[in-house]
Amino acid sequence: MTEMPLQSLPIPNDWDRSGLPPWTYHSPALFDLERQTVFLNHWQVAGHVNDIPAPGDWLTFDLLGERAVVMRGQDAQVRAFHNLCRHRGARVVDGAQGQCRGAVVCPFHGWVYNLDGSLRGAAQPDSFGRLDRAEFALKPIEMEIFHGFVFLRFHSGPQPAVADLLAPYAADFAAYGAAALLPASTAPWQAELPVNWKAVRDVDNEGYHVPLAHPSLQELYGRDYRDIYLAGGLHVSVGVFGDRPGRRWSVRHYVKHVPERPDLPPHLRRSWTYYGLFPNTVFAFTPEGAQFYHDLPRAADSTLLTGRSYRRANETRVQRLSRYLAQRIDRDTSVEDQKLTVWSNESMRSSAFDGFHLSDHEWGLRRHHDGLRALLPVMRLSEPPEEREMAARNKEMLGTG
Ligand code: FES
Ligand SMILES: [Fe+2]
Numbered sequence: 001m002t003e004m005p006l007q008s009l010p011i012p013n014d015w016d017r018s019g020l021p022p023w024t025y026h027s028p029a030l031f032d033l034e035r036q037t038v039f040l041n042h043w044q045v046a047g048h049v050n051d052i053p054a055p056g057d058w059l060t061f062d063l064l065g066e067r068a069v070v071m072r073g074q075d076a077q078v079r080a081f082h083n084l085c086r087h088r089g090a091r092v093v094d095g096a097q098g099q100c101r102g103a104v105v106c107p108f109h110g111w112v113y114n115l116d117g118s119l120r121g122a123a124q125p126d127s128f129g130r131l132d133r134a135e136f137a138l139k140p141i142e143m144e145i146f147h148g149f150v151f152l153r154f155h156s157g158p159q160p161a162v163a164d165l166l167a168p169y170a171a172d173f174a175a176y177g178a179a180a181l182l183p184a185s186t187a188p189w190q191a192e193l194p195v196n197w198k199a200v201r202d203v204d205n206e207g208y209h210v211p212l213a214h215p216s217l218q219e220l221y222g223r224d225y226r227d228i229y230l231a232g233g234l235h236v237s238v239g240v241f242g243d244r245p246g247r248r249w250s251v252r253h254y255v256k257h258v259p260e261r262p263d264l265p266p267h268l269r270r271s272w273t274y275y276g277l278f279p280n281t282v283f284a285f286t287p288e289g290a291q292f293y294h295d296l297p298r299a300a301d302s303t304l305l306t307g308r309s310y311r312r313a314n315e316t317r318v319q320r321l322s323r324y325l326a327q328r329i330d331r332d333t334s335v336e337d338q339k340l341t342v343w344s345n346e347s348m349r350s351s352a353f354d355g356f357h358l359s360d361h362e363w364g365l366r367r368h369h370d371g372l373r374a375l376l377p378v379m380r381l382s383e384p385p386e387e388r389e390m391a392a393r394n395k396e397m398l399g400t401g
Contacts, residue, residue: 005267006168006236008228011363019356020369021382022348025196029390030378031300035064037375038279041157043165045281045292046070046150047308049078051097051183056115058104059097063296066154068141069093071100073115078145080152081117081138092138096187104138113138148179149283149292158375159278168230169275169283175264176285181310184289184323190306193338195345197297198372200305201280203341204295205368207237208361213336216329219244219251221272227364233371235276235364242270250332254325257318261287276364278371288312288322291330301345305334 046061110123221239293307378394
């Protein structure tokens with residue numbers, strides 16, 4: 001295992017500095033294609049195995065009409081299923097997370113499933129004539145666990161196994177002890193924004209805005225912030241803090257109280273590091289804790305920002321305090337980003353907007369757009385096709401490379 005800092009690909013000398021055409025931020029027909037081609041067939045993180053430590057513990061993950069439940073069985077195995085009763089499709093569990101005692105009982109008519117998803121029995125089974133229980137188990141969903149984090153994929157797709165996809169992150173995740181992290185709260189945080197999901201990504205995928213838009217982050221690590229671009233669309237951002245005490249209350253106290261981590265390799269000891277996963281997920285590690293966040297699209301103009309936070313086992317009082325301070329800095333940052341995201345999204349409807357003109361510091365944004373264009377070449381068109389022709393046009397462009 002390497003404990004070396006990751007090395008970035010060089011930014012090309014001459015690259016197209018324009019972004020995606022504005023119409024791609026509000027076309028419902030394109031959004032339908034993104035649903036199938038960008039979201040349901042790419043890996044999504046749903047939580048961490050320690051969110052569901054005991055048999056019968058479960059958490060849910062909803063995405064664009066698909067619903068998953070991740071559950072720990074009597075045998076301690078974690079499994080993922082569609083949260084969909086085989087009788088009439090009700091949710092078999094309701095809420096973000098919870099616990100079943102010994103069995104899952106569908107709240108609609110009371111079909112009962114074992115914790116491994118098999119059907120134990122229907123209510124009033126005689127009313128079905130002959131019912132073959134083996135035929136009606138909960139449907140499994142493809143799942144993979146990477147350093148404790150649970151990844152799901154509703155449909156098979158172009159990405160390799162998570163272990164291969166995220167191999168460049170494995171050494172850092174192991175150094176941070178990701179597999180042993182514990183939940184810092186019992187439910188994901190959530191915020192809904194009336195924007196296209198790409199507007200959220202565009203703001204999050206670059207650090208060029210940090211000096212002006214994020215005074216606390218700038219004070220914390222802005223002088224030593226950099227992007228590391230890796231093959232496979234992976235993108236890491238690192239900010240190293242601690243060269244100055246900081247003037248803002250939360251920054252000053254964070255820098256003072258943040259735990260020393262002599263167990264970490266030197267490049268991670270005083271850094272906030274963000275590990276991106278195409279299309280919509282980021283893992284953030286700091287000396288005192290970790291989180292993941294992702295933007296989950298709901299419609300072309302509606303996106304749910306959500307995530308889960310984690311802490312280290314045997315956390316001391318001072319570690320808890322530094323986690324609280326980091327959360328305050330994060331909360332301010334998130335509010336600042338949300339406003340910029342709304343503005344960026346609005347500009348896509350303005351007749352005066354000529355599109356982006358990107359700096360080298362925004363190459364991450366370009367790479368994200370390139371990833372999308374490879375899946376949906378119709379996004380290369382500067383003028384939108386007719387909505388009803390979107391899918392056909394995209395198919396045609398895929399065919400002609
Ligand atoms: S839908 Fe679940 S028991 Fe009827
Ligand atoms: Fe930001």
